[in-house]
Amino acid sequence: MNLILEMLSYPFLARAFMGGILVSLCAALLGVSLVLKRYSMIGDGLSHVSFGALSVAVAIGWAPLAVSVPVVVLAAYFLLRITENSRVKSDAAIAMISAGALAVGIVATSLSTGMATDVNSYMFGSILAMSPSDVRLMVVLSGAVLGLFGFCYNKMFAVTFDENFARAAGVKVSLYNVLIAVLTAVTIVLGMRMMGAMLISSLIIFPAVTSMRIFKSFRGVTVCSGVVSVVCFCVGMTMSYRFSTPAGASIVLVNLAMFGVFWAAARCVGR
Secondary structure (H helix, E strand, C coil): CHHHHHHHCCHHHHHHHHHHHHHHHHHHHHHHHHHHCCCCCHHHHHHHHHHHHHHHHHHHCCCHHHHHHHHHHHHHHHHHHHHHHCCCCHHHHHHHHHHHHHHHHHHHHHHCCCCCHHHHHHHHCCHHHCCHHHHHHHHHHHHHHHHHHHHCHHHHHHHHHCHHHHHHCCCCHHHHHHHHHHHHHHHHHHHHHHHCCCCCHHHHHHHHHHHCCCCCCHHHHHHHHHHHHHHHHHHHHHHHHHHCCCHHHHHHHHHHHHHHHHHHHHHHHHC
């Protein structure tokens, strides 16, 4: 407790905890639907799109987040359209978009002044460098993501498990698929500052997969996923502060350890 109070006495760490908890919660809740719909790697693909947009924005002197948010949202929409209306499978579409966007980002960086500090922080994460304006943007957009998720929970549940039944029941399946993709895109952009392009997909995948070791209902997995994500973030940040390790990598390692604990618990219960 003394260590936590000491950490929160620093304004930059308090900002990191506030923004990180909100982004972790958003990623975990959306991750349940993405994993069940076999779109778990969409986070990795969109993070590379975000990196490409950020690199171009930094190279030409524009505001990185102002450019990245609409670009990633459009990429999520077109990715959904490609996988629904063509013979290209979702994993292939994600791989193509991911590789192409990463190449654009690397070329833009090489043609400018090299690997600038801003670009480097978005590649590998720099949660402790978040400014008050970054946190305010995270609070507003994360609140919008959580509000829309709660308001559309029943429709998202139906679309996640059985699109044909949902369509027969009058649910606009395409609309809610687009909504899930857009909310994921916004969450990815917000999480780039915290985890970086290399690790952001872990916030989407790990909590959902971990919760599924124990819980079987959609509601149970969703609630547990949110709790696991927030706990792992807080423990990872504390470890990062205590042992002077990178914050993003520490959070991922804690998520990996939590998955191992849930897996072992599930094996014991099964026996």
